[in-house]
Amino acid sequence: MKRRKLGAAALVLLAASLWAMPAYADPGDVKCHESPDYLVVQRDRKDWRSDFLIKRKAHPSDQTQCAFTQQPAAVLIGGRGKRYLFVSQKDDLLVLQHFGSKSPKYGPHLKLIVLGERLVESDLGILSGIDEVKDEGIDLWMKIDTKPDKNNCPDYISGSEGADLDKYINDKDEPIYLIRKDFLDFASRKIVPGTETQCLGPH
Known part of the structure; x- marks a missing residue:
């Protein structure tokens, strides 16, 4: 701080x-x-x-x-x-x-x-992105440290190109990663974690 x-x-x-x-x-x-x-x-x-x-x-x-x-x-x-x-x-x-x-x-x-x-x-x-700015706070997407796996990044397992999950996780230039839909609460001045996640990376 x-x-x-x-x-x-x-x-x-x-x-x-x-x-x-x-x-x-x-x-x-x-x-x-x-x-x-x-x-x-x-x-x-x-x-x-x-x-x-x-x-x-x-x-x-x-x-x-x-x-x-x-x-x-x-x-x-x-x-x-x-x-x-x-x-x-x-x-x-x-x-x-x-x-x-x-x-x-x-x-x-x-x-x-x-x-x-x-x-x-x-x-x-x-x-990662902003959904909506409200009077009480902001709906937004934040990068999280959770490791991608076959459950949270299924598109990189069963995609049309047969993507290899480990290859994308270890890619030095464009690694895949997880984002989560959170809420920035103005009253508490803190990020309130959500439950919805997405896997981002090259396609």
Whole structure:
């Protein structure tokens, strides 16, 4: 779990990041996500990733400007070398996809960021897909560590091509793996495991 302090240090980092900001799709490609206490300003880049500027409101009725501009206590998520996509914002929770280099075979990591005096970031695992974003949480598919076998990956045993299960499990470039339909509960701020699974891999 990572913690990011707001304040002078954050503003120095923000200024440096804005100075070296990557090219954007268009100067006007800005959208905002709002809760009673926070405004999250999203600016899209040409590489189909986004940067986010977190602005805290002094009062829920404040009309904070929807603009990607520096202001006291604003904090940047993203910048050079960072690759994020927006998923959802709910009150003081921000959910993002993070594209790193650790698991390129499987997909982005799901990040839950708690907004506050400190930004608290949690890595919830590898995201395979999103079904639906609801008021109470998100229906999604997450990669799990369960080993593929003839019961949970039957298509790789009796498929039309007579696939060899061991060959696909041990494939270094495109191994098969299991995903599970889970639920990210905003109230508990945790992943609630489901029971439905799917086997993914080359066909």
